[in-house]
Amino acid sequence: MINEAAVWAIVGLPLLGGLIIIAGLRPWTQSLWRLSGYVGIGAMAGAFALSLWALNSVRGHHGESVGFDPHSWVTVGGDAAEGAFELTIGVLLDPLSAIMAVVVTGVSMLVQVYSLGYMRKEADEHSGKFVDYPRYFAYMSFFTAAMLGLVLAYNLVQTFVFWELVGLFSYLLIGFWFHRPAAAAAAKKAFIVTRIGDFGFMLALMWLFSHRDEFLVRGQNPFEIPDINSAAPLLSAGLVTWAALGLFAGAVGKSAQFPLNTWLPDAMEGPTPVSSLIHAATMVAAGVFLVARVFPLFEASSSVMNVVALTGGVTAVLAATMALATTDIKRVLAFSTVSQLGYMFIALGVGAPGVALFHLFNHAFFKCLLFLSAGSVHHSVQTFDMRYMGGLRAWMPVTYGLTIISGLSLAGVFPFAGFWSKDEILAAAWAVDPSAPGTSAVAQIVFWLALIAAGMTAFYVFRLIIMTFHGEFRGGIDAVPMDERIPDEAHNHVHKGESPTSMVAPMLVLGVMAVISGAAFNSVTKLGPVPAHWFSHLFNEDSPELVAWIAVASMTVALGGIVLAIAIYGLKLVDLSRMPKQWHALNRVLEQRYYMDYFYETLVVRRALFRGVFLASDWLDRKVVDGTVDFVGWTGRNAGKWVAQLQTGQVQAYGVGVSVGVILLLWAYLVRS
């Protein structure tokens, strides 16, 4: 049985590691730069071991939390005994947070091992520039620590604090190469767009606080997650609906769901392992986690559940279509992540948080692997543009095999990991009681949306594999025109060969997980030491039924997508350049991501905000606010000027004034009396 200090250490170890790197190693990096990577990995390994211990401790709890009482943090309004409001701080250890902690620490550890090889070039580029390498590992440690703090938070204010820290470190990591304008802009965009959602989170917190009486009469706290979850069915409808919607806005921003999905593709400007970590476990998973964390609150309002499910469904299809026409390998994967997160929100929206977490769990492994493969490919050809790749399987057999495995897993092909969770999501959407008022239609719609997206997923991932690894080699970085290259990489060259061991080894571990994580952890029957439906029972959910026709249908759709991709890109049965004009127009719309960026940046920001709102407030500031202040000053100055003209320096003129005054006074005195 784990104790509380050990749970705190899960957050504390990466934090400590980051501090050691940034304060202890970075200033003396000339000789010690190599250590920083090992410190980061060591701290993460410790946190991973503790997370496994924590997971082992919650196994028998049937979805209940291990009772660690929270500690008083801030007390508002007098003594706690007199009914004052108390803000607490603590760790909440239950199956949800334990699973998340294991995934986050595990993936982060593997990604950092991979980074030893991938970021090696940041250290000694003939110039003695060693500071970026420790900076990278420090950020990675802090980033993971922030996510772990979010996962283990006991109340929503604590969640919010770590939520923002995750946002901050994602900003720093996406903008790691801040000297590249595109990276700096992408980091800013990621931060600002997610802030829009965070504003909703903040409003939800204020809403909860302003309705704290509903909690306080029951002796509960409006911010503590267990209290919210146990009180949710009893709270008034308005409180539940708006609180849930606000929290969902935060989740939409963080998880890049429609309509805040534009930041994630741009976030590809960061180093590839960072993308991998962001997409697998650390940043975008936070949105799904938040909804699952306060799931009873969402469950209490069927309209919010519909919003969640529809957002997920629309995003799953929309992002998948965007991935169809993209040629940047990392952006295809980014759209894929958005789409897969849509699946998780579908699962949440139809009332199956365990299934959503299971998909998150599987997705973490195969998506992390896909990104690391993309990084491995980049290590060889030095570009991310698939138009300049092709034929890489000749010298990258391991990367090729692992990409196929993770691709099949992403496409949802039996028996790879993705199949099991995707099938459970479809089954959960289908299983929604058709007689329940209001929800059945939405569940049906999102079921079909998810099925369509499944086909497109299979298509784009195999398009990616074929364009990258099959056919003729199209030259890599050497073939990219000079003016399209990033200045840093302008003089890089292709090197034909497999990536170093430090990169391949973590990929192999993830490859194993990408194959077995679905079948082994939530298997249909008992598998050796693992009981049947271990994952579902961990969340105290019913064993999912394997609906045969849904499994067959999703498999058929996925295989159809794969066959189509092979037919078009592998066998070239269709000549894409000779398609009708409408096809090219559609292609352009998809390449431009439905002009969403154009809409946001040009229309909303530049036209509506810059020329409308900002100009109006600028006018108000200049004319009204400044004008008032200026007028007061002008009055004083000019009144003084005018009065000063009376001062002539002529004694006799003053004398006349005094005399006239005296006469006037006398006259007034005489008239009065």
Next chain:
Amino acid sequence: MLERLLILSAILFCIGLYGALSRRHVIAVLISVEIMFNAVNIALVAFSRYVQPAAFRATGEVTAVAESTVLAGQSFAVFVIVVAAAEVALGLALVIAMLRTKDSVDVTEASLMRR
């Protein structure tokens, strides 16, 4: 008789005031000020001679306090003459200082305190 003296005093005061405000020569201004002093002196002495102190009217008998006020106006006039003499001495000193610095005795040119 008191009215005539007061009218004389008022006329003298107005002449002095007019001179003090209108003449540009410093000495003329000083002389005008002297005329105003003397107008005031006439008024003081006239009041002293013709107006019975209130202390006499109230009780009808001569007390120490009432006796001391009988010549108050006349002695005040003496003080005024003394102060006026001092003022003239100071004024003439100023005239000489002005003559030395500005080489002029025109009061309109003594405007260094102007803004």
